[in-house]
Amino acid sequence: MFSFLKNHPFAVEAFFESSLVLTFAVPKVQLQNLIPECLQLDIFQDEWAFVAVAMVQTKALRPRGFPRVMGNDFCLIGYRVFVRYTNSRGKNLRGLYILKSETDKKKMEFMGNIFTHYKYTTTDINKIEQTNTLEIASIKSKFRMTVGKAEEVPLPEHSPFNDWKEARKFAGPLPFTFTYNPQTKEVLIIEGVRENWIPKPVKVIDYDFEFLRVLNLRNPILANAFIIENIPYYWKKGKTEQWS
Template sequence: MLPKLKNHPFAVQAFFKSSTVLTFAVPKEQLQDLIPECLALDTFKDKWAFVAVAMVQTTGLRPKGFPKFMGNDFFLIGYRIFVRYTNKKGKNLRGLYIIKSETDKKKMAFIGNVFTHYNYTTTDVNLKTTKDKTEISSKHSNFNISLNNLEKEAKLPLNSPFENWKEARRFAGPLPFTFTYNEETKEVLIIQGVRQNWTPKSIKIEDYSIGFLNTLNLKNHVLANAFVIENIPYQWKKGEIELWK
């Protein structure tokens, strides 16, 4: 019964107070081995693949339809690769493959590991905001990001592969689907996200150090875009399973 519970067995809703996302462009060959056989990398100019780090202040996470007071508030740090999947109907779906999930609440890690395959771990998360900057850090995860609050119309990061924000916007998320794969049973779990008023605002990153990315030993990767969204209702539909091949 427990394995079935991990397949996102019911719809979930939450509210994102803030979601700050840094997306890194990586030569596609370096990410290929990190995704399962059923997925393909979502690439740009057939050269770059992308891994995103999302830092999300979440409130009221609960099964859809449950009262708000039953929800959970937590901070999430998620590491995701941009991918594509062709389903049984031949439709090409854009989405995310999660390679690591961290949260500041033990309760959330427990619940997340019961009902998902995302392998949550707990960590410390510190958020400091002043007029000039916002800093998100974690000593345990060797994680620190500093962003400029004064620059209202931030330009794309230096060395970004994108020439303009219109190009970058395609990789600013959230992509509609998240995928999990069971290699033994060849089953693909597809979870669709539903959001409202998703209007990302470009931000300037002053400095960053991300311990988990360092463990991937990526080379020649660059910060491709960075953005923040605020005050967004979000839902995940019940997971759907189909056999691959």
């Protein structure tokens, strides 16, 4: 009855204290069945498709235009595939398709599942930040990662990219996020807007994500890792269109 509420019925804003993204490359055939029929994989060198793990610390997340004091602070974790969509006007849009979403607070799970299709679950998220390293882990979700901050960071070993300039194209954020209703063949398009988004490469010291194994991905290759800090961000009200 109230399913329309899930279509991002109003704009939302937040302040990103940090957004840490690890992007993994896999042969395109491994991801094709994970995205809906209306989307295409965003491919590199006609071979590689990409799935990313994003860990975002938000402050004052709230409907856009509401006072900052009414916002809430959350940690958000998203597992996303890099995709493309050709809209009804023939424009090719780069964006993301969400596979799984997690948060550290029940309130975000509750509200997120009313106003989005992202199927949030709540998990434990533990952070240990030291002078030169940041460790993030979850017992319930069975993931852990440790990254280091340094002035000079080499590309991850075996990355398909030749340099950081190429890697930056698959670092996010991509402008759009897509959701698809296969029964009605409606595509929901959410556009994100930000300023001064300057990703900084980070060195990945260690990582393990149970969810990547759940996806049955064979030997995903760490392709890049970036962090951004202190960025205002907002998502526009969702738009739907018919796909055929």
